[in-house]
Amino acid sequence: MNAQTTPSQDENHAPLIEQLGHRSIVFVGLMGAGKTAIGRKAASALGLSFIDSDQEIEDVSRMTVPDLFERYGETEFRALEQRVILRLLEHGPQVLSTGGGAFMNAQTREAIAAHGVSVWLKADLDLLMDRVSKKQNRPLLKTPDPRATLQKLMDDRYPVYAGADVTVPTRDERKEVIAAEVIAALYNHFGIQATMPAGGEHA
DSSP, X not given: OOOOOOOOOOGGGHHHHHHHTTOEEEEEOOTTSOHHHHHHHHHHHHTOOEEEHHHHHHHHHTSOHHHHHHHHHHHHHHHHHHHHHHHHGGGOSSEEEOOTTGGGSHHHXXXXXXXXXXXXXXXXXXHHHHHHTTOSOOGGGOSSOHHHHHXXXXXXXXXXXXXXXXXXXXXXXXXXXXXXXXXXXXXXXXXXXXXXXXXXXXX
């Protein structure tokens, strides 16, 4: 399998790419929802380039996201995140995954609405806890009760995430399957008759 990220647009998805125009497909959702993993699969299936805003932030700042949080605090980090995402949105069509708090910023939401199509990967608490507990790089979860903190984040953020253009429930399933469901949801969003195989199967 070719590991290179140079995309060649998939002719099967030409109607969707045409509808996108210069807009980006922007994944939003909580940490652990799978925005990067699913985003990569969706980008590959559509023949679009993929970029992760957290990775881009780390590249431009030469610091990790946890280090940025620790040194500058969340407010400064969000300001940097906003600037990076606004710049990235100038380069569509592409698939862009964003950090969990990015969509909470009103200006960022406006920019995504103007230059992208937002996709919320909606996950339940047990799935998120199972995934984030395997990583120690979650600054917002460095609390005595990470589960309660994550529940609070869900309570605060899910009503805002619900404003995304497309909502796709995610679960403990193969990434290819969820990515195919995202693409099907995008077809539905644009009112395009999909000719792709269902369930992430390969034609």
